[in-house]
Amino acid sequence: MHCREIDDRIEAWLDGELPGGEAQRIAAHVESCAACAAAVDWARAVRDGLRGLPVLDAPPALLARVRAVAREGEARRGSRHRLAAGLILLAATLAVALGLTWRLGPPGPPAGQARIVEEMDVERAEREVRVALALVGRYTRRAGADVQRELSGGPVAGATLRGLASALAPLARVEEDSGGPPAA
């Protein structure tokens, strides 16, 4: 084995990463060659010197800043989740209340007329409840998307409120169109 070949492999040899036969040939050469033995000593000194270089702790003030930002973010995430959950509950309550208003309206007209009006009211109430439930479903999906955006750092409360407003707008229109709950 030539000295040049040894020089190319010293680091791998020192780390014990050469196959057995090759490692033995290098060991034998190093035993009998003063120049290569010196090169090996040198390489070992460099490796040990590198391993002795300092590892450094980040400044405490920097870590405190990171923790403060994280805690603040955590608090914001929590409040956004509570807001989203509250809005979902509000939407569901409104929808149910709207349906009940139609179902439990004041007493209708007497006798024969009453049955026809009642059937029409029930039909309409069922339709409106279906609409309301569909809107609740739609809003719930939106709120879910808002929460997902919050988790990835997007804008939140404004979007959530706008989502609720647009989801409930058709309900208000339905009420206006029907002139409110049936009177008689």
Add this chain to the structure above:
Amino acid sequence: MQAFEDLVDRCQRQVFTYASYLLPRPEDAEDVTQEAFLKLWHHWPEIDRERAAAWLMRVTRNLCFDRLRHVKVVREHVSDSGADALEGTADPEPSPALRAEGAELRGRLEEALHALGEPMRSVVVMREVQGFKYREIAEILELPLNTVRVYLHRGRRRIRERLRALAPQGLKA
């Protein structure tokens, strides 16, 4: 939240040490460390906890490279030196944070380390200074395992040659 803070405690030394050996100025290392942890926090809900430490080191590496590219652009505006983007971009003088820790031998090793190009320098720092396993380095730097070995040995050999040429007595002393 607790898991995040635990990870900050566990990895702060790795991140800051790595950034300090890659970047020329201590304030750059601090900025990058802070930015890396804030990115970690920002992506925390979607990050696989098992791989969070490697993710963090990868982000740190990318932020360091961005800084080094920026340094290169600034230097090119000031002088017309056209050195490779990451080859020897860092200041050949080690940062004061490192200087303060070491003596003559350390100073020379750090100089030689700073003169290495990427990804050789990252591999040598991670393996020899920080004690990462080959597998971990391969994952962080997104290199095949065998390539990591080759870079490590080549990097150490360059340092050996550079130091021998510069001041062999200094290392032997």
